[in-house]
Amino acid sequence: MYDFNYQKPSSVADAVNAMKAASDGKVLAGGQTLLPTMKQRLASPSDVVDLAGCGDLSGISASGGSVTIGAMCTHAAVAGSSDVKGAIPALAAMAGDIGDPAVRARGTIGGSIANNDPAADYPAACVALGATIKTDRREISADDFFTGLFDTALAEDEIIVSVSFPAASKAAYEKFKQPASRFALVGVFVAQGSGGARVAVTGAGENGVFRVSAMESALSGNFSAGALDGASVSADGLNSDIHAQADYRAHLVGVLAKRAVAAAG
Amino acid sequence: MPTVSMTVNGKAVSGEVESRTLLVQFIREHLELTGTHVGCDTSQCGACVVHVNGEVAKSCTMLAVQAEGANVTTIEGLANGDDLHPMQEAFRNNHGLQCGFCTPGMVMTAVDLANKNKNPSEQQIREGLEGNICRCTGYHNIVKSVAEGARNMGG
Numbered sequence: 001m002y003d004f005n006y007q008k009p010s011s012v013a014d015a016v017n018a019m020k021a022a023s024d025g026k027v028l029a030g031g032q033t034l035l036p037t038m039k040q041r042l043a044s045p046s047d048v049v050d051l052a053g054c055g056d057l058s059g060i061s062a063s064g065g066s067v068t069i070g071a072m073c074t075h076a077a078v079a080g081s082s083d084v085k086g087a088i089p090a091l092a093a094m095a096g097d098i099g100d101p102a103v104r105a106r107g108t109i110g111g112s113i114a115n116n117d118p119a120a121d122y123p124a125a126c127v128a129l130g131a132t133i134k135t136d137r138r139e140i141s142a143d144d145f146f147t148g149l150f151d152t153a154l155a156e157d158e159i160i161v162s163v164s165f166p167a168a169s170k171a172a173y174e175k176f177k178q179p180a181s182r183f184a185l186v187g188v189f190v191a192q193g194s195g196g197a198r199v200a201v202t203g204a205g206e207n208g209v210f211r212v213s214a215m216e217s218a219l220s221g222n223f224s225a226g227a228l229d230g231a232s233v234s235a236d237g238l239n240s241d242i243h244a245q246a247d248y249r250a251h252l253v254g255v256l257a258k259r260a261v262a263a264a265g
Numbered sequence: 266m267p268t269v270s271m272t273v274n275g276k277a278v279s280g281e282v283e284s285r286t287l288l289v290q291f292i293r294e295h296l297e298l299t300g301t302h303v304g305c306d307t308s309q310c311g312a313c314v315v316h317v318n319g320e321v322a323k324s325c326t327m328l329a330v331q332a333e334g335a336n337v338t339t340i341e342g343l344a345n346g347d348d349l350h351p352m353q354e355a356f357r358n359n360h361g362l363q364c365g366f367c368t369p370g371m372v373m374t375a376v377d378l379a380n381k382n383k384n385p386s387e388q389q390i391r392e393g394l395e396g397n398i399c400r401c402t403g404y405h406n407i408v409k410s411v412a413e414g415a416r417n418m419g420g
Contacts, residue, residue, distance in 0.1 A: 100396025
């Protein structure tokens with residue numbers, strides 16, 4: 001890891017200013033991706049701006065049919081939150097199955113979605129549940145937030161404050177883990193909310209998370225696993241690597257979508 | 266260079282570090298507490314697990330400066346003089362190690378698991394150890410050790 005200038009501002013506004021002033025700044029949340037990336041010298045920021053001192057980023061609250069999670073909430077905090085478990089149990093369960101206990105104790109929701117790893121779990125949850133991402137300057141719908149491989153709608157100096165999830169009447173996440181890394185080889189999050197049925201897939205797409213409109217249409221009138229009989233996903237645009245070919249991933253999307261719908265009840 | 270101060274195993278410590286100094290480097294090289302091991306250095310193997318403010322952390326994936334003001338416990342902080350911690354004793358009783366390289370991280374993760382779940386099932390123990398890799402034992406005796414250690418911790 002190359003050395004850098006470490007900064008620990010005490011407010012989001014100061015963090016934004018630190019990012020604006022840095023020639024090549026990176027925001028540090030839980031560090032479970034950024035630090036390994038810097039060790040490999042795939043990133044070598046001039047400044048690392050640690051959000052751990054910004055006390056206003058770590059609360060979880062439920063009100064008016066939605067649950068709002070501060071950007072610095074760890075996966076363990078989300079998994080154990082009675083507010084999250086009450087409003088969207090599938091979201092708590094998903095957070096409790098990310099990585100391993102040590103990763104969950106430090107990794108954060110804000111860090112995960114800002115990184116937008118194509119195999120991360122949170123992007124699928126955000127898109128399927130129709131989440132809204134609040135930053136220091138605006139609100140962004142999940143559909144507009146995830147723009148491609150490791151890419152988001154965030155400006156370079158823009159910082160996520162919280163993520164709001166509308167409660168869904170039914171929701172579930174099914175993940176087929178890559179056996180070594182435990183990342184999603186494919187993960188499918190399904191939800192039945194006020195805006196209808198949504199199916200979001202992570203781990204499979206070359207450009208990260210995506211929705212499957214054919215499955216959403218099939219589920220809109222009949223939210224049951226049987227409604228997905230015959231619904232398939234094209235292997236075009238899916239990842240092929242040493243762990244799985246694109247056609248295998250496409251197959252897994254169908255299997256996991258059915259399992260998720262069945263689990264959602 | 267930044268100065269970092271924290272409490273490690275109940276003792277106030279401080280030192281000058283680089284921003285990029287990892288917590289595990291600070292523990293091993295500055296404090297000379299070499300019980301915490303570096304296995305993969307890529308946050309996968311768990312040999313470097315310590316407790317930071319009561320939560321497990323892979324100390325190879327945390328900067329020393331992030332632990333400013335924190336309360337850190339390493340494997341050296343578990344035993345009470347010559348009396349092993351119940352989890353350490355359980356690993357000894359059940360032959361929960363062979364080469365021993367992964368053991369400090371295994372024990373630290375196991376203590377955290379037992380703190381949060383006083384009577385973990387075999388499945389919960391195996392899931393709880395997902396972030397700790399052992400290349401010797403096949404895990405069987407480690408799982409037995411953790412179950413016994415959790416019982417003897419007062420669960």
